[in-house]
Amino acid sequence: NAGVTQTPKFRVLKTGQSMTLLCAQDMNHEYMYWYRQDPGMGLRLIHYSVGEGTTAKGEVPDGYNVSRLKKQNFLLGLESAAPSQTSVYFCASSYGRTATYEQYFGPGTRLTVT
Amino acid sequence: DQQVKQNSPSLSVQEGRISILNCDYTNSMFDYFLWYKKYPAEGPTFLISISSIKDKNEDGRFTVFLNKSAKHLSLHIVPSQPGDSAVYFCAAIIQGGSEKLVFGKGMKLTVNP
Numbered sequence: 001n002a003g004v005t006q007t008p009k010f011r012v013l014k015t016g017q018s019m020t021l022l023c024a025q026d027m028n029h030e031y032m033y034w035y036r037q038d039p040g041m042g043l044r045l046i047h048y049s050v051g052e053g054t055t056a057k058g059e060v061p062d063g064y065n066v067s068r069l070k071k072q073n074f075l076l077g078l079e080s081a082a083p084s085q086t087s088v089y090f091c092a093s094s095y096g097r098t099a100t101y102e103q104y105f106g107p108g109t110r111l112t113v114t
Numbered sequence: 115d116q117q118v119k120q121n122s123p124s125l126s127v128q129e130g131r132i133s134i135l136n137c138d139y140t141n142s143m144f145d146y147f148l149w150y151k152k153y154p155a156e157g158p159t160f161l162i163s164i165s166s167i168k169d170k171n172e173d174g175r176f177t178v179f180l181n182k183s184a185k186h187l188s189l190h191i192v193p194s195q196p197g198d199s200a201v202y203f204c205a206a207i208i209q210g211g212s213e214k215l216v217f218g219k220g221m222k223l224t225v226n227p
Binding site for chain 2: 004031035040041042043044045048050056058090092094096100101102103104105106107108
């Protein structure tokens with residue numbers, strides 16, 4: 001099992017450009033999440049999904065969109081990148097409504113917006 | 115307003131000694147808590163968790179203590195090893211809620227050989 005994978009690992013964008021980050025999991029998890037990690041800020045939830053075809057806003061959703069067309073994939077889109085979106089992005093997945101609430105994280109995507 | 119707080123950004127200990135990482139929370143509705151460990155250039159990995167019905171949970175060298183009245187939990191690592199050097203995140207969740215973990219800002223632990 002690959003677990004949670006993220007594509008790409010690194011990306012540099014110019015302000016105003018768009019891009020999509022792909023997250024894939026092979027654990028048949030219902031729930032998937034996108035976080036961003038900034039220095040001194042911890043992990044902040046951007047958007048999440050509780051099942052195929054569903055999405056919901058997290059703590060910092062502005063400037064991002066997401067889609068969950070297939071259960072195993074969760075896409076994060078930036079329509080018009082801004083320097084404030086320079087960050088490390090982590091995708092996570094979980095079984096959802098279990099006794100442990102454990103989330104499994106991908107290796108991260110480092111995005112720089114110039 | 116930060117609901118999960120890790121007030122010390124870093125901790126340095128000697129190999130073989132105890133590491134104590136602290137976490138405070140403000141939302142009394144939180145009833146399940148997790149610790150994650152993160153190495154550089156990797157995603158966080160789950161370490162240990164505790165439900166609010168317990169005050170202690172142990173897994174090998176790792177023990178988490180929960181003090182509900184003080185809204186405080188701590189992670190004890192005994193004995194500490196150089197491989198434990200990482201950033202540790204405390205997280206909390208309301209069971210039966212929206213399945214959203216709330217993370218603290220993290221604490222960097224350095225274990226010196």
